[in-house]
Amino acid sequence: MSADDADRECERCWELADRNAAGALDATETAAWREHLRSCPACAADAALAGLAADLVAAGPSANETADRERWVNGVLKRAAAGGRIPTRARTFSAIVAIGAVALAAAVVTAFLVVPGSGSHDSRGGTPGGAARTAEVSFVAGSARVERAADRRLAELRPGDSLRPGDAIEVGVGRVGLRWCGGADLHLDAATRVRLEAAETASCTVRLExxxxxxxxHGLARGSRLVVSTASGDVRVKGTVFAVEVVGADAEVRVLEGAVEVLVPSSPVAVLRAPRAMRLGGGPARTLTVLEIDRDRRLASIPGRAEEPVGARVAMPPATDSQTGPETALEPGPSRVAAIGGAERPAGRLPGPAGRTDGARVIGPAGVRGTGSAPGAVAVGGAEPLPTAGTAASDPVAPPAAPTPRELLDAARRLRIASDWPGAAAAYEELVARHPDSGEAHVALVPLGQLRLERLDDAAGALRAFDDYLRQDATAPLAEEASWGRIESLRRLGRPAEEADALRGFLAEHPASLRLGEARRRLAELGVQP
Amino acid sequence: MRPGNAAAGSSGGREADLRLADAAASGDDGARRTLALRLADRMRRTARFLLRDEADADDAAQSAMVEVLLCLRRYRGEGSLEHWANRIATRTALELVRRRRRDAEREGRGDAALPAPEETTTCGDEPEVVLRQRLLRCLDRVPDERRATVVLRLVHGMTLEEIARETAVPRNTAKDRLRVGRQELREAVREDPILGAALQERLP
Structure with a gap:
C-alpha cells in the first residue's frame, strides 16, 4: 500500500472513529474499523493513547491530589462566595470577568484625550487645571453593572451614581453615559467594559477592556487630560468627538470631529483629523478609507431622542501630506488620507453646519443632512448634529431609550464573540421580548436556540426557540438549522417518538441537506424506517 | 462510549445529582463543599491536559469551578454533574489557550519557544500518576492549539465537528491540527519507554 493509500485509509478510519465516538457505527463499519486498527500502527497507537488518556483523566485521586484538594476547594468556595472575584496573580483568569474575555485579553490600547492647558481652549466647567475625581453616571439605557473597587462587589448601575477610580463598569445591553474630568462625556456601548483608573490633578484615565x-x-475642564487605555497604541485627541473600539486584538479609532494624536509604540506621533479612522495593532497603524459612523453617531446621541437613519458613512478623499502634519507616522501609499476640516475649536463653541468638514460627502439614506444645529451640537461629516457634551447630562427629561432591535442583535453578537453565552442569550431574549414582531427577533431565535442547546445545557429552552422560529415561518432561510436544532433538542430531552417525527419531517422538507445521512442513521437507531 | 459520557450514570444518579445541585444552588454550604470536592480532581485534570502551564491550568480550573458553583441552576440533570462540569472546564481552558495564543502572537513569540517539560513525579508515586505525568510531558511538546485538538479527540472523544465548534475553527483546520498533533504526540510517546510500554499493552 502506498503512503497516499495509507493516508486515505486513515482518513476513512477517522471518519469511522468520529462516528464511533458518536455511537453511530453499524456492525459492518465496526468490523472495518477494527480491521484497519489491526493493519495501521498509527491509528492503533491513537486508539491506545485515547484509552490510556481517558483512563488517566478518570482515574481515582492521587495522594497529592487528595492532600491538596481541600485547600484548593476552600479557595474556590471563597472566590465563588465573593461573586467570582479574588485577588489574582497577574495572569489569573476570572470566569466572571470572562464576560469580555476575548476582547479583554486581546487589547489594551491607550487613547489620550488632551486639551492643552494654555492657548485657545476655553474652560466650560470643572476646576481649571484639575480633573473631577469622581465620574457621574449621566444615563443608563439598558442594563449595566458596576464593580466597586472598595469591595469588588457587583451592583446595578443607576443614573446619578458616582464612580471613583478603581471602579469598573460592565454594560450588558443598551448603553451608558458617564461624565468625567470636569465635563467630558463618555458613552459606552453594549458589551463594553471599562475601568476608571486614575484621576490625578490634570488627568483622568479610563481603561477600555x-x-x-x-x-x-468639549466639556473637558481646561488643562485636563482624559486617558482611555487600550493595547495597540496611544491616541491623543484634542477637544473633539471620537470613538475607540477594541476589535479583536486591534483597536480602531474614529474621529468624528476635531483632531486626534495617535501614539503607537516605537512610532512618532500621528495626527488624525475628522473624519478619519485608523486601525491600531498588528504592525503599523493603518488609516481606513471609509469611516463608518452610523453606530458611533447613534451611541453619541442622547437616549430618547430620534435615532438617525442607519447606514450613513463618510468616504474620505485622498490625503495630502500637509494635512496630516509633520509628526505623522501614517503609512505612505494610496490608502493614506489627510485631514479635512474638523479644525480644533474652543471647547463649548461647537460647530453648526458651517463648521462641518469640507470635502467629505455623505453616502446614505436621505435625511442624513446637516440641516440645523442646536446650540452646542457637533456636525459630523455633514450628517445630523450630535448632541453636545452638556446636553447629555443636563437634560433631565430625556427618558432612557429602549435599545433598538439592531442594537440588541449587535450586543448579542459582541457577547457571543466574547464567549459570554449567558449574556448573549439574555440579549437575544431581550430582543425577542422587546421587539417580537421585528425581523431581527425572528432571526435571533435560531442562534438563541443554538446557544441554549450547545452552551447553556437548556434543551427545553432551545426547543422553544426553534419551535417559535418555525411556527412564524417554516420556510424561512434558517428553517433547516432550526429544524435540525429542534431534532437535537428532542434527542437531548429523551423524546424519541417526537424526534423520529421531526427526523421524518426533516428528510421530507430538506432533501438536499448535508445532514440527510445523519438523519437516516438516527432514524435507524430509533428503529424507524425513513 | 465517549469518555465524557461515561459518568452519565443512571436516572437515579442524575436525580441525586440534581438534588445536590439544587441544595448547593440554594446556598447550602455543605452541599457546595461536597459538590466542589467531588468535581475538583476531574476538572483540574481536564484543564491540565489542555494547558501546558500548570498555573494556567489551575486558574482555568478555578474559574470553571466558580462558574459551576454560580450557575448550578443551569444544570438540568441531562447528564452527570461530572460531564456538565467538565464541559465548563474544557471550555474555560480552551478560552485560555486562545488567550495565550493571542498573547504570544502579540509579543512575537511562536510555537517554537515551547518550555522544556519538567519531571514532576517521584519514586513513590502511584503508577497512574507517573503515567499521567509522562503523558502530560509528551503533550507539552505539542503546540497549544494542536494539543487542544488532540486532547479533545483522545481524551474527550469529540468528533471533528465538535472539535471545530469548540475551538472555533473550520472543520478542515481542526482536521489538519489533529493530523499533525497526533503525529507529534506519537513521536513524543515513542521516546518515553515507560509510556510506550503502557501503550503496547493496550494495542488492539
Missing part, C-alpha cells in the same frame, strides 16, 4: 466608547471632550 472590551467594546466601544465614544468620547466628547
Amino acid at each position: 472590551s467594546g466601544r466608547v465614544v468620547a466628547n471632550a
